[in-house]
Each structure stands twice: as C-alpha cells, then as structure tokens.
Amino acid sequence: MNRNDMQNKPIVCWSIAGSDSGGGAGIQADLLTFADFGCHGCTAITANTAQNTTGVAAINRVSLEALRSQLQALQRDLFPAAIKIGLLANREQVIAVAQFLRELFRVAKVPVIYDPVAVASSGAALAESSSGEAALDALFPLCELITPNLHELESLARAPVAGAEQIVAAAQQLQQSGDTAVLVTGGHGELVEGEIADLLWDGERSDWFVGDKIASENTHGTGCTLSSAIAACRALGYPLRDACVVAKAYVQRGLRLGDTDAIGSGAGPLGHCGWPGDLQDFPQVLVPGDVRGRSYGQAGNIDTFARGFAPVDACALGLYPVVDSVEWLEKLAELGVRTLQLRIKNPGDDLKSLIQQAVEIGERYNLRLFINDHWQLAIECGAYGVHLGQEDLQTADLKAIKRAGLRLGISTHGFYELLRAHRYRPSYLALGAIYATDTKDMSDQLQGVEKLAHMAALLPDYPLVAIGGINLKRAPAVVAAGVGSVAVVSAVTKAENYREAVRAFRALLPGG
Numbered sequence: 001m002n003r004n005d006m007q008n009k010p011i012v013c014w015s016i017a018g019s020d021s022g023g024g025a026g027i028q029a030d031l032l033t034f035a036d037f038g039c040h041g042c043t044a045i046t047a048n049t050a051q052n053t054t055g056v057a058a059i060n061r062v063s064l065e066a067l068r069s070q071l072q073a074l075q076r077d078l079f080p081a082a083i084k085i086g087l088l089a090n091r092e093q094v095i096a097v098a099q100f101l102r103e104l105f106r107v108a109k110v111p112v113i114y115d116p117v118a119v120a121s122s123g124a125a126l127a128e129s130s131s132g133e134a135a136l137d138a139l140f141p142l143c144e145l146i147t148p149n150l151h152e153l154e155s156l157a158r159a160p161v162a163g164a165e166q167i168v169a170a171a172q173q174l175q176q177s178g179d180t181a182v183l184v185t186g187g188h189g190e191l192v193e194g195e196i197a198d199l200l201w202d203g204e205r206s207d208w209f210v211g212d213k214i215a216s217e218n219t220h221g222t223g224c225t226l227s228s229a230i231a232a233c234r235a236l237g238y239p240l241r242d243a244c245v246v247a248k249a250y251v252q253r254g255l256r257l258g259d260t261d262a263i264g265s266g267a268g269p270l271g272h273c274g275w276p277g278d279l280q281d282f283p284q285v286l287v288p289g290d291v292r293g294r295s296y297g298q299a300g301n302i303d304t305f306a307r308g309f310a311p312v313d314a315c316a317l318g319l320y321p322v323v324d325s326v327e328w329l330e331k332l333a334e335l336g337v338r339t340l341q342l343r344i345k346n347p348g349d350d351l352k353s354l355i356q357q358a359v360e361i362g363e364r365y366n367l368r369l370f371i372n373d374h375w376q377l378a379i380e381c382g383a384y385g386v387h388l389g390q391e392d393l394q395t396a397d398l399k400a401i402k403r404a405g406l407r408l409g410i411s412t413h414g415f416y417e418l419l420r421a422h423r424y425r426p427s428y429l430a431l432g433a434i435y436a437t438d439t440k441d442m443s444d445q446l447q448g449v450e451k452l453a454h455m456a457a458l459l460p461d462y463p464l465v466a467i468g469g470i471n472l473k474r475a476p477a478v479v480a481a482g483v484g485s486v487a488v489v490s491a492v493t494k495a496e497n498y499r500e501a502v503r504a505f506r507a508l509l510p511g512g
C-alpha cells in the first residue's frame with residue numbers, strides 16, 4: 001500500500017460511480033484499479049446496475065439522500081487524495097455531487113477525474129440525457145480532467161468528430177465551455193489502421209498518445225479503468241500528463257494480458273494485471289516534425305526533425321559531473337572521469353573559445369564530453385555530444401546534430417517527457433530531478449527514487465542518467481533504482497575535497 005509522505009497514511013482514492021453487478025466496469029473496476037496502484041479505494045454508489053457480460057438489465061439509481069450520506073461518511077474519516085467520478089444517473093445527482101465537491105474543496109482541493117459515462121459498452125443508455133447538460137455547467141468546472149470517448153465528445157460538444165482535426169476542435173470547444181482539461185479516448189475509432197490514439201487538450205497544448213490496437217473482445221470497463229487509473233496516479237502525486245500515459249499503459253496491459261475469456265458468455269471484463277512495467281504497453285507520444293504525427297494533423301518542422309543518434313560506447317556512463325568551466329573539465333579528466341558536461345549558463349564573448357578548449361581536452365583525455373545548450377557551437381567545434389532540454393528540442397536543428405555525428409542527451413522529468421524524448425532515440429536519456437537541489441529550481445518536477453525505478457524499468461538496456469540533488473549518501477539508492485550513471489553538479493564542485501568525492505562516487509557506480 002502506498003503511503004502519504006507526510007502522515008505515513010495509506011493513500012485514499014474515491015470512486016463516485018455505478019455498481020456493475022457483473023464485476024467488469026463501474027465501481028468494481030475502479031476498486032481493482034486503485035488496489036493495483038497501491039491506493040485504498042472508497043466508493044459512493046450512484047446506481048446499482050443489474051448487468052452481466054451480455055448487457056444491462058436495469059439501472060436502479062440510488063436516492064440523493066443515499067448518495068449524500070455515503071459522501072459525507074467518507075469525508076468525515078477517509079479524505080481523498082483524488083476522486084474519480086463515473087456514472088451520474090440524472091441531473092439531480094450531477095448537481096448534488098457538484099455541490100458536495102464545492103464544500104469538500106473548502107477543506108482541500110483534490111484532483112477530480114470525470115468519465116462522463118452516458119451509454120454502456122453494450123449500447124444501453126445509463127444516464128438520463130439531461131445529466132450531460134447539467135454536468136457541463138455545474139460539474140466540469142470542478143474537474144481537473146474529463147475523459148469522454150468519441151461518442152460522448154460528439155454529444156457533449158455538439159460537434160462532429162470525424163477525423164483528427166474535428167476531434168481536436170471539439171475537444172478545444174469542450175475544454176473552453178467546461179473549463180477543464182479533456183482526454184478524448186479513441187477506443188471507438190481508428191484514425192490510423194491498427195492504432196488507438198487518445199488526445200489530451202489542457203487548454204494550452206495538445207498531445208496524441210498512440211497505442212497499438214489489441215484484438216481483444218474483453219474490453220468491458222476500459223473507460224472506467226482508465227479514469228480510475230488516472231485518479232490513482234494523481235493521488236500518487238504524478239502530474240496530469242504522467243498520469244494519463246501510465247493509465248493508458250495500465251489499460252493496454254490489461255488488454256494484452258487479461259485472461260477473462262471464460263468470464264460470462266458475452267464480452268469479458270478488461271484484465272487488471274498490476275503495475276505497467278513494460279514499455280510495449282506505453283503509448284507513443286508524438287513529437288513535432290515526426291512523420292507519424294501527420295496522420296493526426298500534428299504540425300512540426302520536418303526539416304529539423306531527426307531520430308536515432310550516434311550511440312555512446314557504454315550503457316553505463318558512470319559518474320557524470322556537470323561543470324561550468326574548462327578548468328573543472330581538466331581537473332576531473334586528470335582523475336580519470338570519462339563522462340563530463342560543460343554547462344555555461346551566462347556566456348560571454350569567449351564562449352566559442354571555451355567550447356573549443358573543452359573539445360580539445362575531451363580529445364586529449366578520450367572523454368565523452370557533452371556541451372549543454374550551445375548545439376551550433378558544439379557542431380562547429382566538433383564536440384563529442386550535446387545535451388538538450390525538452391524546450392530546446394522545439395528549436396534545435398536535430399537533423400544537423402545527427403548529420404554531424406554528435407551524440408545527443410535529452411533531459412526528462414517524468415513518464416510523459418521520457419516517452420516523448422524516447423521518440424527521438426537519443427544517445428542517452430537523463431531523468432530528473434530525483435531530489436530537491438539548490439543548483440536549479442526543480443521544485444515542481446521532483447521524481448524520487450521509487451518513480452525513478454518505475455521509469456528505469458521501462459528502458460533496461462538504454463543508457464540512463466539520473467540527475468538532481470544526488471550526493472554520496474543518496475547515490476546507492478539511485479543506482480539501485482536501475483540507472484547506469486549519476487550526473488552531479490554540487491556534490492563534486494562544492495565538495496570539501498573533490499578528489500575524494502570522485503573516488504567515492506566511482507566506487508559506488510557501475511563501471512567503477
């Protein structure tokens with residue numbers, strides 16, 4: 001069971017949704033999902049649906065009094081870290097839940113993920129039609145994310161959804177009118193044959209998450225499971241984009257591994273198969289310029305896009321000091337450090353000359369020397385490699401970097417950025433910030449070693465570098481999480497005795 005860092009209490013997630021007597025969707029799917037993410041699941045049941053794998057026999061919604069009393073009992077004792085909302089059977093239930101949430105938020109605002117279920121996967125209507133309108137006005141603005149499928153998007157936005165451009169336009173319209181981020185789930189239509197793509201629009205940017213279509217009949221409960229998995233990940237503290245890609249991978253894993261054929265005589269329930277630790281289940285995050293994005297109407301400069309960069313000569317890059325002067329480079333190279341980065345943040349007129357000197361030192365000591373940010377000068381001076389951040393990827397000429405044979409390292413902060421960066425197949429991927437650091441304000445992008453281990457497990461044979469707040473005391477836990485390299489600034493450059501610090505780090509790291 002995952003625990004809250006501050007109070008060491010189990011992390012609580014609520015599901016406000018309908019019960020599926022057949023055990024495939026609704027509350028039943030949500031509880032299985034919360035458990036797989038190590039959260040304690042609580043429920044407020046809106047309707048006792050009579051269902052089996054062949055269809056819905058009755059809805060049986062609960063009274064407002066029964067709904068409110070469940071919510072109030074939970075609030076008194078089991079305050080949530082996140083809430084998933086599923087079936088709200090009529091307008092009155094929508095209004096009652098919205099009013100309850102407004103009161104709850106006076107104590108603390110928690111992420112609410114709403115799957116606006118109107119119709120069961122069998123085609124049966126579950127909610128009265130007036131509930132959609134009420135949700136748009138009263139409930140959507142209280143939600144962090146809503147997760148309509150294509151039919152629900154079409155009916156809520158009252159807009160056509162044939163093709164990528166229409167889907168984006170309808171999602172944008174819904175986001176604006178409901179004041180909430182929208183994840184459109186694409187399980188009901190293939191824009192590209194063999195692919196299932198979800199669109200996330202949060203009011204600022206759109207992302208397509210693309211997975212392979214899995215030919216499985218056992219899809220009952222996929223929408224419920226996706227939204228409860230997103231809620232669980234938000235409860236664990238993951239940012240929204242990370243929560244969406246991990247949740248999509250969880251559903252994909254359930255489709256791939258679920259062994260539910262023999263359950264009932266109709267469409268079986270989605271499998272619930274534990275933490276998604278396999279890269280094959282994660283969606284591809286399309287990036288600008290990538291030819292794959294064109295089928296989804298994604299723009300980008302194909303002239304500067306490239307993927308597949310020159311490899312580094314080892315999977316474990318060992319100790320990787322990041323320094324701001326050629327003097328430091330030389331001192332560390334003399335000690336036998338092989339992987340180094342020159343990171344000059346406020347360059348003067350002598351930048352080119354410094355990079356030239358750095359490249360010379362690199363050649364003399366046979367270093368893997370990466371130049372941070374200044375990719376044009378790195379190419380000009382014939383550097384071994386460059387290190388770029390996520391924002392740099394929008395502007396750098398990746399084709400030129402690749403053509404010149406330079407290695408490329410990319411910074412990532414969480415699952416979403418890791419998948420995004422992996423589309424470029426760089427020479428290494430950096431994962432940060434593992435701990436808080438005084439070197440750079442990373443306070444809203446801290447990962448911790450547990451999440452680092454989950455991310456590292458996805459790419460066991462790829463050169464991975466951990467960075468951010470790593471010191472000698474923390475390095476063993478970081479290495480145990482599965483990376484072959486730690487990048488450090490202050491633990492070396494501010495050490496009382498840098499020679500001793502280098503010796504101690506190298507004793508702890510793979511490759512010595």
Ligand SMILES: Cc1ncc(COP(=O)(O)OP(=O)(O)O)c(N)n1
Binds near residue numbers: 410412487
């Ligand atoms: C090894 C390594 N990882 C991450 C970073 C951070 O790079 P970036 O995101 O480009 O931020 P700045 O370093 O430019 O502030 C890095 N430099 N090295």
Ligand SMILES: Cc1nc(C(=O)O)sc1CCOP(=O)(O)O
Binds near residue numbers: 412434440
């Ligand atoms: C430069 C940098 N980039 C980070 C990232 O997470 O992308 S963390 C970081 C600072 C690393 O310095 P120190 O070892 O002193 O904590």
Ligand SMILES: [Mg+2]
Binds near residue numbers: 372373387388389392
């Ligand atoms: Mg940079």
